[in-house]
Amino acid sequence: MGLLYLVALGIALTGMVMLDRRFGLFFWRSARTAAVVLVVGVAFFLVWDLFGIGLGIFFRGETDFMTDLQIAPELPIEEVFFLTLLCYLTMNLYGALELLRARRAERA
């Protein structure tokens, strides 16, 4: 039983939210659209995970860095936060690149 991974994911996600709020990248660009994209994205990757686990391709590792909480066999609660981070990071990046592109156009 360990909290380290969950805490690390929480810190990274907090950073994503702060960047989003400061620069208007994802939820602060369009909250409704972002909510749909994030929920659909996380659900999509969770289904992908469940098939990978069901097919015996990958499985939860033996480690002290994770809690023992699992939302399905071999699917740790941490994975939900990891996938949320993956999706948030991706859309923050995309939003930031769009913003940079707009600023370059403005300077040109």
Added chain:
Amino acid sequence: MSYWALNAIFLAVVAAVALAAIVTRRAPRWASVAVALAVVLLMTAVFDNIMIGVGLVGYDEAKISGAFVGIAPLEDFAYAVAAVILLPSLWALIGGARDRRSPHAARTNNAQTSENAAQTNNAQTSQNTAQTSTPKGTGDA
């Protein structure tokens, strides 16, 4: 079923969504997608190696190809590819384009915002003009 076969199915879903965005003329900006892809692939290479290294996840060696980046199976990178194509495509499909004024509105430099928005509009393919110009014109004025 191998990890690659599983990935092929989910990447096909991603391709279908991207195609839907293209044919409905709501595609994300692919140049931004490409740069995001490079960054997320690089971060996957770093953090997947750490996650596997500390034992967060294990793999059935009989079901992976044996191609690795460090100790990370190459198949894992399909998640990064999927995220970077699927999510901006969904964003554009659902109507993120309509809200493109928002990042500008969040900025402090309001004087240049409308000019900025106008250029964003021009650079965009003309297909979304009807949707994007109206909120921009009113929102940034």
